[in-house]
Amino acid sequence: MNKHTLFRDISRDTKNSYALKRNERIVFFMQDRSGELVFHMDAPGAEAYVFAILSGSGTSVSSLRITSIHSAPDTFSRAIIRGIADDVSAITYNGLIRIEPGAVRSDASQEIRSLILSPEASVSSQPALEILEEDVHCNHSATLSPLNDAERFFIETRGVSENQAKQLLIKGFINDIFFQISDIASPDAIKTLGHVTSAN
Amino acid sequence: MNDTHDNLIDDYRYGFSMPETSVHKTGTGLDASVVNEISAIKHEPDWMCQFRLNAYDIFQSKPLPKWGADLSAIDFDSITYYLKATEGQAKSWNDLPKEIKETYDRIGVPEAERGFLAGVSAQYESEVVYESINRELDRQGVIFCDMDTALKKYPEKVREYFGTLIPPHDNKFAALNSAVWSGGSFVYIPKGVHVHLPLQAYFRINAEAFGQFERTLIIADEGSFVHYTEGCTAPIYRSSSLHSAVVEIFAKKGARVRYTTVQNWSKNIYNLVTKRARADEDAIVEWVDCNIGSGITMKYPAVYLAGRGARGEVLSIAYAGREQHQDTGAKMVHLAPDTSSRVISKSISKDGGQTSYRGLIHIAKGAENARASVVCDALLIGQASRSDTYPSMDSKNASASIGHEATVEKIGTEKLLYLMSRGLSQSDAEGLLVNGFIEPVAKEIPFEYAIELNRLINLEMEGSVG
Amino acid sequence: MLTLNNLSVSIGNKQILHGISFHFETGKTYAIMGPNGSGKSTLASAVMGHPDFSIHPESSINMENDPLIGSAPHERAKKGLALSFQAPLALPGITLFDLMRVALEGKADPVDLHQKIDAYARELDINEELLKRSLNEGFSGGERKKFETLQIALLDPKVAIFDEIDTGVDVDALRTITAFLATHLSEKTTKIFITHSAKLLKAITPDEILVIKNGHLVATGGDELAHSIETSGFDRF
Numbered sequence: 001m002n003k004h005t006l007f008r009d010i011s012r013d014t015k016n017s018y019a020l021k022r023n024e025r026i027v028f029f030m031q032d033r034s035g036e037l038v039f040h041m042d043a044p045g046a047e048a049y050v051f052a053i054l055s056g057s058g059t060s061v062s063s064l065r066i067t068s069i070h071s072a073p074d075t076f077s078r079a080i081i082r083g084i085a086d087d088v089s090a091i092t093y094n095g096l097i098r099i100e101p102g103a104v105r106s107d108a109s110q111e112i113r114s115l116i117l118s119p120e121a122s123v124s125s126q127p128a129l130e131i132l133e134e135d136v137h138c139n140h141s142a143t144l145s146p147l148n149d150a151e152r153f154f155i156e157t158r159g160v161s162e163n164q165a166k167q168l169l170i171k172g173f174i175n176d177i178f179f180q181i182s183d184i185a186s187p188d189a190i191k192t193l194g195h196v197t198s199a200n
Numbered sequence: 201m202n203d204t205h206d207n208l209i210d211d212y213r214y215g216f217s218m219p220e221t222s223v224h225k226t227g228t229g230l231d232a233s234v235v236n237e238i239s240a241i242k243h244e245p246d247w248m249c250q251f252r253l254n255a256y257d258i259f260q261s262k263p264l265p266k267w268g269a270d271l272s273a274i275d276f277d278s279i280t281y282y283l284k285a286t287e288g289q290a291k292s293w294n295d296l297p298k299e300i301k302e303t304y305d306r307i308g309v310p311e312a313e314r315g316f317l318a319g320v321s322a323q324y325e326s327e328v329v330y331e332s333i334n335r336e337l338d339r340q341g342v343i344f345c346d347m348d349t350a351l352k353k354y355p356e357k358v359r360e361y362f363g364t365l366i367p368p369h370d371n372k373f374a375a376l377n378s379a380v381w382s383g384g385s386f387v388y389i390p391k392g393v394h395v396h397l398p399l400q401a402y403f404r405i406n407a408e409a410f411g412q413f414e415r416t417l418i419i420a421d422e423g424s425f426v427h428y429t430e431g432c433t434a435p436i437y438r439s440s441s442l443h444s445a446v447v448e449i450f451a452k453k454g455a456r457v458r459y460t461t462v463q464n465w466s467k468n469i470y471n472l473v474t475k476r477a478r479a480d481e482d483a484i485v486e487w488v489d490c491n492i493g494s495g496i497t498m499k500y501p502a503v504y505l506a507g508r509g510a511r512g513e514v515l516s517i518a519y520a521g522r523e524q525h526q527d528t529g530a531k532m533v534h535l536a537p538d539t540s541s542r543v544i545s546k547s548i549s550k551d552g553g554q555t556s557y558r559g560l561i562h563i564a565k566g567a568e569n570a571r572a573s574v575v576c577d578a579l580l581i582g583q584a585s586r587s588d589t590y591p592s593m594d595s596k597n598a599s600a601s602i603g604h605e606a607t608v609e610k611i612g613t614e615k616l617l618y619l620m621s622r623g624l625s626q627s628d629a630e631g632l633l634v635n636g637f638i639e640p641v642a643k644e645i646p647f648e649y650a651i652e653l654n655r656l657i658n659l660e661m662e663g664s665v666g
Numbered sequence: 667m668l669t670l671n672n673l674s675v676s677i678g679n680k681q682i683l684h685g686i687s688f689h690f691e692t693g694k695t696y697a698i699m700g701p702n703g704s705g706k707s708t709l710a711s712a713v714m715g716h717p718d719f720s721i722h723p724e725s726s727i728n729m730e731n732d733p734l735i736g737s738a739p740h741e742r743a744k745k746g747l748a749l750s751f752q753a754p755l756a757l758p759g760i761t762l763f764d765l766m767r768v769a770l771e772g773k774a775d776p777v778d779l780h781q782k783i784d785a786y787a788r789e790l791d792i793n794e795e796l797l798k799r800s801l802n803e804g805f806s807g808g809e810r811k812k813f814e815t816l817q818i819a820l821l822d823p824k825v826a827i828f829d830e831i832d833t834g835v836d837v838d839a840l841r842t843i844t845a846f847l848a849t850h851l852s853e854k855t856t857k858i859f860i861t862h863s864a865k866l867l868k869a870i871t872p873d874e875i876l877v878i879k880n881g882h883l884v885a886t887g888g889d890e891l892a893h894s895i896e897t898s899g900f901d902r903f
Binding site for chain 2: 116117121123124126132133134135136137139140141142
């Protein structure tokens with residue numbers, strides 16, 4: 001089935017709960033939004049992509065919780081979260097994928113990657129799964145790490161200084177989200193975000 | 201079909217009961233006088249009695265945990281907290297009371313194996329009734345005895361470590377164990393000594409409305425190695441049985457300790473265990489944990505990586521069938537630089553069973569270059585089964601890395617069809633796939649257990665037990 | 667151009683290279699060969715300044731009499747040393763252009779750079795879609811090697827080391843790569859190819875071949891050496 005893909009930048013939304021309609025496909029994006037959000041897959045064929053970027057700097061404390069609840073068959077959700085904690089900031093991420101009985105053939109996933117850039121920053125991640133239906137596929141992954149040394153060396157061998165290499169990697173970490181969004185939603189959607197990637 | 205069915209019921213040899221030959225038994229219910237009584241029966245030093253009483257107060261003051269499995273049906277007043285099967289201990293298999301020998305015959309400790317064992321602490325009604333340390337262990341200076349004996353023979357060593365890793369106030373059930381503990385093993389491995397045969401402990405619960413509270417303490421001195429294994433069975437009863445054990449492990453510099461458990465309690469048992477290890481510099485602690493039985497299990501083996509280069513592992517298998525809830529997981533606390541940890545958890549929920557994984561990875565500020573990885577996979581089989589995953593990870597160190605991955609799914613239809621097209625029945629095919637699923641952990645379990653595990657899984661898959 | 671003097675390299679407690687001495691001349695082409703695990707890649711990484719490798723105090727690496735030891739990798743690159751990796755890493759969120767723009771800051775105008783990259787990509791038969799993607803992410807082995815080749819050409823180095831440029835690359839792609847290098851690398855560039863394959867030797871026609879075995883430089887020579895390796899492998903060293 002060819003689903004039309006809608007794109008929603010919910011960075012400044014006040015709404016906390018989003019319910020998708022039957023066979024609807026929506027790509028949600030938020031940058032530096034804290035709080036607790038719930039995405040309801042309660043209509044068959046609903047598909048939600050949720051992209052979130054959390055950046056911590058100075059003494060900021062950010063906390064985001066994303067819950068995806070599947071209660072209808074053939075539903076799909078994929079949450080991709082990137083967090084960067086610098087300076088003395090703290091980032092907390094909580095996630096829940098809950099699949100109710102009857103939500104057969106559901107496919108739900110969450111991927112959280114966090115970068116810790118400074119010795120005083122801290123990150124914590126608690127992605128949870130509650131699966132009450134057998135015929136589903138569900139997974140999540142979470143990583144917390146500093147910048148990758150091997151990647152940094154690779155870049156430096158091209159004549160890029162250590163600092164520049166780090167900046168490049170940090171930008172890339174975030175940019176990766178925009179690349180993924182443009183693969184799923186239309187490239188025009190990215191333009192509405194006002195983010196310029198070199199792809200344009 | 202009926203034939204097979206009966207054979208399988210027969211095969212569940214563990215579901216039988218021996219008449220009680222208990223010599224000493226406290227009444228049901230718990231209060232300070234029961235605690236005093238237990239300590240008096242054992243002729244314990246005063247400090248231990250005080251320790252117990254203090255722990256009892258803590259137990260009383262703590263509420264049941266608000267998270268985890270449902271413990272509301274435990275009736276603390278109807279449990280007997282102490283039972284001693286014989287006076288003193290036997291020195292060889294021949295000295296064991298007849299009923300107990302029969303029990304072990306039926307569980308299957310063959311004649312040939314008995315001499316082979318490195319040293320056995322057999323737990324019967326919460327008191328160690330048999331222990332034999334063979335000449336090899338004596339020669340190496342290894343101490344392996346029951347906890348009561350250790351308290352008498354090695355009081356300074358016990359006092360130095362007992363309750364220091366898991367203090368009574370740690371949680372309500374650690375407090376309970378600290379108040380009424382009885383039996384369990386004390387193991388001390390001297391510097392540089394490698395114990396090649398696994399040290400084993402068999403024990404069982406065999407009284408109605410009875411609790412088991414064994415306390416195990418393992419100290420592996422620098423550069424030593426030991427593999428401790430426990431596998432246990434219990435008969436089926438109508439009223440609940442409470443098993444609340446505490447295991448503390450100290451792995452000193454360069455030591456390695458592996459602790460393997462295959463648990464197959466019957467479904468009326470509450471299995472609430474606190475297990476924690478401390479690994480010093482370059483030490484390794486591995487928890488291999490299989491939870492197949494009991495109605496409710498709460499168990500989260502932990503390793504505190506306290507010294508540079510220390511390593512911790514938890515490899516676990518959890519199986520939850522009808523009316524079972526396995527709430528298990530792992531806890532890794534990285535306190536020092538260059539520490540590493542790995543958790544592999546494989547769970548299976550079938551026919552309405554529920555498995556929950558609860559994990560914690562904590563990287564403290566000083567844990568430079570710490571590395572942690574967690575993989576939890578869950579299989580769901582049948583209607584109304586449930587799988588939960590509740591991982592938690594946090595880092596206060598900018599050079600550390602944590603990776604966590606979890607997958608939940610059903611048995612692949614294509615794989616099933618493939619195997620069935622080769623002539624396997626559906627349950628045989630499921631059994632094969634499930635055994636393949638748990639293989640990364642199962643291969644770490646000693647051979648005899650692995651076979652038992654395979655058979656148990658296959659029995660469970662056939663759905664004829666429980 | 668590039669002189670290795672008594673180069674001994676360890677990783678942790680393990681010594682990989684033992685006292686290798688050799689002088690690579692300006693503009694010449696070299697092949698470094700040897701069995702798997704002999705230390706060829708370690709040599710390339712150590713020369714480039716990989717932090718995991720420790721250089722023994724008696725060793726020296728000089729480029730045009732300028733000591734490299736003590737310089738960071740990017741300083742060595744700025745001096746004119748370039749390395750094409752055996753297993754180029756994926757860089758999520760970073761395109762080829764993103765990387766090259768920073769690498770050639772001050773040396774190339776971004777617009778010119780864009781055009782040059784497009785032209786080189788066409789010449790190397792690279793699917794232009796890949797230019798817009800994260801570098802190396804999901805790329806085949808051959809595509810990654812082509813991207814390495816393209817970058818080396820852009821960097822215009824004095825010494826270019828190619829670590830197994832032929833591995834994972836099909837016959838046509840290899841031909842495209844070697845032709846491209848012949849066209850775009852300066853005559854003055856010292857070219858060092860680490861390889862197993864006799865086929866590549868035929869394509870690059872090295873001035874001299876070095877054989878490294880168990881971390882030792884065991885033989886150097888010309889065509890006769892190449893022929894001997896082709897017929898009887900590395901056993902006789």
